[in-house]
Amino acid sequence: MKKTKVEKGKFFTRVNDTTLLLTITIVVFFVMYIGAIVFMGGGFTKPQRFLDILNAYSSLIIVSCGLSIVMITGGIDISVGGVMALVSMCCAVYLDSETGGNIWVSMAIALAIGLAFGVVQGFLVAYFDIQPFIVTLAGMFFARGMTTKVHTAPHNVQNPVLVALKDTKIVVPGLGVYNKKGNYLPAQIEIGVIVALVIVVILFVVLRWTKLGRNFYAVGGNKQSALMLGINVRRTKFMSHVISGLLAGIGGYVYFLHVGSGSASHAMGYEMNAIASSIIGGTMLTGGVGNIIGTLFGVLSLETIQTIVSTAGLDDAWWTGITNAAMLCLFLLIQSVVMIQKRKALKS
Numbered sequence: 001m002k003k004t005k006v007e008k009g010k011f012f013t014r015v016n017d018t019t020l021l022l023t024i025t026i027v028v029f030f031v032m033y034i035g036a037i038v039f040m041g042g043g044f045t046k047p048q049r050f051l052d053i054l055n056a057y058s059s060l061i062i063v064s065c066g067l068s069i070v071m072i073t074g075g076i077d078i079s080v081g082g083v084m085a086l087v088s089m090c091c092a093v094y095l096d097s098e099t100g101g102n103i104w105v106s107m108a109i110a111l112a113i114g115l116a117f118g119v120v121q122g123f124l125v126a127y128f129d130i131q132p133f134i135v136t137l138a139g140m141f142f143a144r145g146m147t148t149k150v151h152t153a154p155h156n157v158q159n160p161v162l163v164a165l166k167d168t169k170i171v172v173p174g175l176g177v178y179n180k181k182g183n184y185l186p187a188q189i190e191i192g193v194i195v196a197l198v199i200v201v202i203l204f205v206v207l208r209w210t211k212l213g214r215n216f217y218a219v220g221g222n223k224q225s226a227l228m229l230g231i232n233v234r235r236t237k238f239m240s241h242v243i244s245g246l247l248a249g250i251g252g253y254v255y256f257l258h259v260g261s262g263s264a265s266h267a268m269g270y271e272m273n274a275i276a277s278s279i280i281g282g283t284m285l286t287g288g289v290g291n292i293i294g295t296l297f298g299v300l301s302l303e304t305i306q307t308i309v310s311t312a313g314l315d316d317a318w319w320t321g322i323t324n325a326a327m328l329c330l331f332l333l334i335q336s337v338v339m340i341q342k343r344k345a346l347k348s
Helices: 003-014 017-037 047-072 080-095 103-127 132-150 160-167 191-209 209-221 223-228 233-259 270-280 292-311 319-346
Strands: 168-176 184-189
Touching: 003 168, 017 292, 017 319, 047 080, 047 168, 047 184, 047 191, 047 209, 047 233, 047 292, 080 103, 080 132, 080 160, 080 270, 103 132, 103 233, 132 270, 160 233, 168 191, 184 191, 191 209, 191 233, 191 292, 209 223, 209 233, 223 233, 270 292, 270 319, 292 319
Parallel strands: none
Antiparallel strands: 168 184
């Protein structure tokens, strides 16, 4: 018995917080998804159901990654949903303009909008010491208001190049299935999924193997210690918001590619879903702890439970809120228990 406790203590002291929370997220996701396959069957047994989640929420993966960067430094950014709506509306109106919009210019517009929000908000937070919640709340209101100013009514894009891009599907070899009539149905993903996965890989490398990534963790873990180590805390905070804003622009364009329209109601509540996904993925609001891979699984976990609830016939809007809250509380509880056990192991 004593040997087991010693081994348990060694395990907790050997694994850092980020890896521990990442492991919990991945394990819970696989248990949940395998449970859905076993007990619900149906579409969950087909790979396309999983790919459909990626298709529908690739934009959420992107903005959640940006939120994770900001949260690792101890900040927050609740403007991302508004930025996404503004991006989709500006691109929609531009592409259907009388002169005929260019798809590459629309991408540049999306990046410019996201970068502008990131730079302004990051400057106010880092160099004027204004609370990030207040700054990004103002950014959210401004973005939503500007979206309505650009065009009051929802606008469906007719630009043929955009429509072609929206309808483009990439076949994933080896994951297709045969239907009851014997016809082969290939497994397909949208362009946005590729963009999201590339961003996840890039940010994973940045956080794990670059000086900037280490600075994010250091500033979020202990700002005073980071200053003593010679880290430029203001610049690090600024960069975290710039990255979040840029990813909100990219996420907004991926969202735009998925829906093919612009509307002031687009991406409503995305900032809350992104924060929830980051927390579920193991990113702590106190800063200093987080992992981009965990954020990816956080999004997948959040949307998988919603898919399970929808498949069970509980399609009412309030069920979505209840399941999201339950999911978030469950992960917070698991994380708290594990972290308490780790602190006990460190003391013993």
